[in-house]
Amino acid sequence: MFEQLFPNVQIDDMITATNETLFMTFFSVLGTFIFGLLLGLLLYLTGPGGIWQNKVANWITAAFVNVFRAIPFIILILLLFPFTDFLVGTIRGPSAALPALIIGGAPFYARLVEIALKEVDKGVIEAAKAMGAKYRTIIFKVLLPESTPALISGLTVTAIALISYTAVAGVIGAGGLGDFAYFYGFQRNSFDVVFVCTVLIVIIVFIFQFIGDFASRKLDKR
């Protein structure tokens, strides 16, 4: 039945491609989370009214974020070829996609982090100051815990964007389901392969969405 409907689909290849996509998604989400959080914190803390209010630092961070967010992802990959080559030692395969994915994803996530932090009640920050809290305490014990649900739902949105970026990265040889759909499906006129790849990507997206929504809801005690 399956073989009749999808004559060109090789289960083994599909599993490999899925693994590659999951690999790229997982590590790019991780990297994006770390760098995006740092950038977002920097944007917020150096911004107007922030505890490290600093026009210059804020301007530089914002410029970095805006520029990298403005570059279309496919062009970003091409632009980063030399950097990737230097860092990873190759420009092909799932690992080689990570620098571009993270540099593309982090500025996007940084803006969502900034928005999440702005939602934290100013009164609570003030209460912490009135208790004699250090800046470090305010960041790690007030700002981040109080914005966790929003940080997680922002990460979910970013992760889903990253999954579609992995498919784009596939087209220039990063591997994964996008790569597979293009080279083995589209170029060989095997639309059953394209179809199965699509279904798998959609399933991955749904799983991320589900986990993200669940975690965000669970942690929201408001």
Next chain:
Amino acid sequence: MISIKGLSKVFRTKDQDVHAVSDLEATIDSGEIFGVIGYSGAGKSTFIRLLNRLEDPSGGTINIDDREISSLSKGDLRLARQDMGMIFQHFNLLWSRTVEDNIAFPLEIAGVPKEERKHRVDELVELVGLGGRGASYPSQLSGGQKQRVGIARALANRPKVLLCDEATSALDPETTDSILDLLVDINAKLGLTIVLITHEMHVIRKICHRVAVMEDGKIVEEGDVLDVFLRPKQKVTKRFVDQVMGDPDRESSLSLIKEEYPLGEVAQFHFVGERTHQALISEVSRKFQVDVNVLHGKITQTQKGAYGTLIVHLEGEKEEIERALTYVRETSVEVEVAFDV
């Protein structure tokens, strides 16, 4: 304990300089409940935030316990703040932490070890009457309960001063009273100094020992709560006193009442902090051959005893009435007799 000299705060905004607090002088004694009342925009919040330097002063000095707050370095200021608790109108609890963890937060900041923290938190939960709710999140509590958490949190590091910024303004009247009772209780038990700001005279009347009236960034009148109630000098103060007492002049004119009671005597009794003769009326009618008929009045309880006015009609022999009035005059109650019309 707290001495404030020439304190001022100017906010420079785009269109103008706002003198939120200007050249303010005040002395607050150790262990007293000091109230600051004023209308919105008078500069009360700015004033209280200057005390723990949530706002930096533009001028003047603040000495708390012989430590000049206004010139402390950042690190010393953090330590000084651990000796001052603060509670807020909107509670400002961390919603991501349970009641216990909220109360533990200032202890974490002060570097108290975990075991000791737990012990202290349990103590505080009991002190503010939240036994059994320690594991709840703030969102599961009522406004009054949230403020109790706020108070427990403010007391965690055993501060010497408690600053209250409109602590009851977001609460309904009954909850307000229960929170005020708690504050009085804490003040008595722990002997800590409380500075509170409010726009409700009721709050001042109920718990404060001394009051300062603020207008346009300045203290325009200051004194013992009873004195201020009894002899308000400024117009604003009179309006605040009327807030709780009504306006006796308008509501009742002695001479008009006298016309309705041609027999006997109509008198006005001013209670100015009476403690021993709280049951004065029944005392008088028991001791003398007079009937006392209360016509009008309002008595309220302050920290220093009963305050207010009663207008009474005394019926009986003229000499007996005189003796009764003489007796009343010997208490702290002031007597005013209607003049003949």
